[in-house]
Amino acid sequence: MTALDQYVTIQDCLQGRRCIITGSGGTIGRTFAEFIASCGGVPILVDVAPQPDTEAAVSAHGASYSAHQVDISDVGAIEAFYQDVDKEHGGVDLLINNAGLLSEVTLLDMTEDDWDRVLDVNAKGAVFMSQGAVRLMKDGEGDRQIVNIVSLAALVGGLYVGAPYVCSKAALLGLNRNYAVQAGRQYGIRVNSISPVIVSGQMISDTPSEAIDGVKDLMKVWKQEVPPIHLLYVFEMLCRTPSITGKNIVIDGGILLE
Numbered sequence: 103m104t105a106l107d108q109y110v111t112i113q114d115c116l117q118g119r120r121c122i123i124t125g126s127g128g129t130i131g132r133t134f135a136e137f138i139a140s141c142g143g144v145p146i147l148v149d150v151a152p153q154p155d156t157e158a159a160v161s162a163h164g165a166s167y168s169a170h171q172v173d174i175s176d177v178g179a180i181e182a183f184y185q186d187v188d189k190e191h192g193g194v195d196l197l198i199n200n201a202g203l204l205s206e207v208t209l210l211d212m213t214e215d216d217w218d219r220v221l222d223v224n225a226k227g228a229v230f231m232s233q234g235a236v237r238l239m240k241d242g243e244g245d246r247q248i249v250n251i252v253s254l255a256a257l258v259g260g261l262y263v264g265a266p267y268v269c270s271k272a273a274l275l276g277l278n279r280n281y282a283v284q285a286g287r288q289y290g291i292r293v294n295s296i297s298p299v300i301v302s303g304q305m306i307s308d309t310p311s312e313a314i315d316g317v318k319d320l321m322k323v324w325k326q327e328v329p330p331i332h333l334l335y336v337f338e339m340l341c342r343t344p345s346i347t348g349k350n351i352v353i354d355g356g357i358l359l360e
């Protein structure tokens with residue numbers, strides 16, 4: 103018997119596992135969904151909008167999956183969703199809290215609606231999605247995990263983004279720590295987060311190029327947008343290392359070094 107006898111692949115971890123991905127119609131969510139399908143997992147797709155491209159990508163891997171149109175800012179809709187999941191899948195093994203709205207509103211222009219719109223999805227939505235997941239995961243077997251997609255913005259002043267986004271992501275980091283303790287101690291469920299700097303894709307398509315260039319200038323290495331696949335590599339590490347919980351893995355090209 104050698105240490106390598108304990109070696110597991112990501113396919114070993116995800117095979118047959120029921121994985122909820124919120125915001126699965128967007129750039130990062132679709133990447134996660136396709137990856138999970140390619141590893142033999144069962145993607146449970148959640149987005150406020152229809153997501154034909156993600157369904158096509160997941161189907162191409164021959165995966166068994168389900169797709170749900172849910173507004174995660176509506177707690178009643180989340181409860182109805184989990185009833186459907188329980189009926190259709192009989193439980194959940196992994197939740198990726200990925201759905202999110204960006205806000206670039208400035209300090210003096212911010213309205214109450216700007217605040218509520220973003221906090222309701224990024225913070226409240228993730229909190230109640232996690233609560234529902236823990237209810238279904240707590241009697242499950244094997245490794246069960248929640249992965250929160252946060253942002254470097256939670257750890258710095260926001261660079262170019264507004265207070266609603268920064269505060270919602272900081273709340274998500276609090277959720278990460280709180281649920282890691284509560285769900286970990288009582289039910290053995292792990293909770294971790296990934297905090298990337300700018301990721302190429304739809305979300306930053308309207309962001310002025312000077313703002314993006316300003317962020318790239320702060321990076322010590324890489325100095326470009328992070329491709330979604332880098333989040334997958336971190337996700338893979340988290341799945342394959344069941345002794346890690348309560349951690350926030352930052353993908354920032356070294357911005358936080360100074």
Ligand SMILES: NC(=O)c1ccc[n+]([C@@H]2O[C@H](COP(=O)([O-])OP(=O)(O)OC[C@H]3O[C@@H](n4cnc5c(N)ncnc54)[C@H](O)[C@@H]3O)[C@@H](O)[C@H]2O)c1
Pocket residue numbers: 124125126127128129130131148149150151172173174175199200201202203204223227251252253254297298299300301302303304305306
């Ligand atoms: N793109 C970046 O630069 C970047 C950087 C750091 C963190 N993030 C985070 O990564 C996550 C995914 O970002 P992305 O780049 O794929 O964005 P995206 O805009 O491509 O996707 C976000 C998805 O969330 C969905 N969504 C929005 N409101 C919802 C609601 N009420 N209910 C359910 N779904 C809803 C959208 O329909 C969309 O499909 C977000 O949480 C974002 O904050 C992104």
